[in-house]
Amino acid sequence: EVQLVESGGGLVQPGGSLRLSCATSGFTFSGYSMNWVRQAPGKGLEWISYISVGATTIHYADSVKGRFTISRDDAHNSLFLQMNSLRAEDTAVYYCTRDDCCLFDFWGQGTPVTVSS
Amino acid sequence: DVVLTQSPLFLPVTLGQPASISCRSSQSLLYSDGNTYLNWFHQRPGQSPRRLFYKVSKRDSGVPDRFSGSGSGADFTLTISRVEAEDVGIYYCMQGAYWPPVTFGQGTKVEIK
Numbered sequence: 001e002v003q004l005v006e007s008g009g010g011l012v013q014p015g016g017s018l019r020l021s022c023a024t025s026g027f028t029f030s031g032y033s034m035n036w037v038r039q040a041p042g043k044g045l046e047w048i049s050y051i052s053v054g055a056t057t058i059h060y061a062d063s064v065k066g067r068f069t070i071s072r073d074d075a076h077n078s079l080f081l082q083m084n085s086l087r088a089e090d091t092a093v094y095y096c097t098r099d100d101c102c103l104f105d106f107w108g109q110g111t112p113v114t115v116s117s
Numbered sequence: 118d119v120v121l122t123q124s125p126l127f128l129p130v131t132l133g134q135p136a137s138i139s140c141r142s143s144q145s146l147l148y149s150d151g152n153t154y155l156n157w158f159h160q161r162p163g164q165s166p167r168r169l170f171y172k173v174s175k176r177d178s179g180v181p182d183r184f185s186g187s188g189s190g191a192d193f194t195l196t197i198s199r200v201e202a203e204d205v206g207i208y209y210c211m212q213g214a215y216w217p218p219v220t221f222g223q224g225t226k227v228e229i230k
Contacts (some may be wrong), residue, residue, distance in 0.1 A: 035219075045158075045166065045209055047219035059217040080175060102154060102171035103213040109165055 002026040004096050009111030016110065016115070017088050022079040022096030022108055024085045030054075030074040033099040036081050038092035039110075046092075050099075064090075086115045119143055119212050123222035128229045130200045131144075138225045140210035143192040147214070154213035157186055157195045160224075161206040170195070207230060 008020040022034070036049045049070040050059040058070055069082040079096050093110040097103075120143040130136045146153050155173050158166040168177050170186035175195060183198045197204055211224040 008188075044224045045211075045221045047216075048220070050217065052217075061218050098173075102156060102175075103211070103219060104156065104158070105168055105171070105177065107167070108167040 002098065004098065004106060004108035006094060006096055006108045006111035009094060010111045011114045011116065012086055013094045013117050014087060014115055017082070018086065018113060019025070020081040020083065020094055020096075020111055020113075021043075022081075024077045024079065024096075024098075029072075029077040031089060032114070034079045035097045035099060035104065036079075037095045037107075038113075039092075039095070040089075040092040044090075051079070054106065057117055083113070086113075088115050091115050118218055119146070119215050119220050121210050121212055121220055121222035123208075123225050126225055128225055130197075130204075130227055131230050132202065132204075133199050135196065135198055136199065136200050136204075136226075137194050137196045138208055140193045140213060140222050142193075142197070144215070145190045146212050147190060150193045151177075153189060155186075155188070155193050156211045156213065158209045158211060159204075159206055160209070164206075166209065183227060200227075200229070202229060216222060216224075 003025045005023045018112045047063050048061045051070045065086045071080045093112050095110045096104040096108045122141045124139045135137045142185045146155050153173050157170040160166040169180050174186040187194050207226050209224050
């Protein structure tokens with residue numbers, strides 16, 4: 001069974017940092033591209049970052065470019081999102097998602113991030 | 118960026134009756150490989166989104182056959198033939214043809230009348 005389990009969310013002050021993790025199981029992690037998608041309270045879905053197999057290609061949404069860094073550890077079947085210079089508008093539930101041919105076939109349960117003083 | 122516009126944004130439905138949601142794109146989602154990369158997702162209250170369809174009409178595993186996806190080019194529809202109580206929630210379309218960025222529609226909230 002494919003499982004994606006996010007962790008690392010919490011309350012952080014504006015300008016602070018957090019590192020999100022996504023532990024995966026039930027599939028060959030190294031063979032899949034992965035993404036982070038977020039959802040602000042009461043709002044829709046926003047894609048924020050992509051990392052390919054082997055981390056050879058990485059993309060970011062303009063809203064997080066230069067502040068967030070996606071990475072992966074294939075030896076430990078894990079995906080990460082380092083978030084720096086956090087803003088109030090980064091408050092959201094953050095989901096990791098797996099890519100098959102066509103994007104986002106499996107989602108984790110999400111980890112909430114609140115940026116507030 | 119590709120803009121996806123869903124309608125309606127709120128859809129009250131009667132149990133056992135059909136329902137449909139439209140998703141229109143600002144440009145054709147037909148990619149150069151011949152595929153059209155339009156997905157549909159369902160998010161129940163308090164849950165993560167779940168993909169229902171990819172490439173317009175390819176049903177994901179476990180999705181009931183009362184759901185169908187259709188359309189081409191820039192005009193797509195998600196149809197529920199007979200709404201059941203478990204179908205409530207928010208439905209999103211998403212395009213993966215021209216990215217980054219991946220873009221989603223605004224979401225359509227389905228509730229039982």
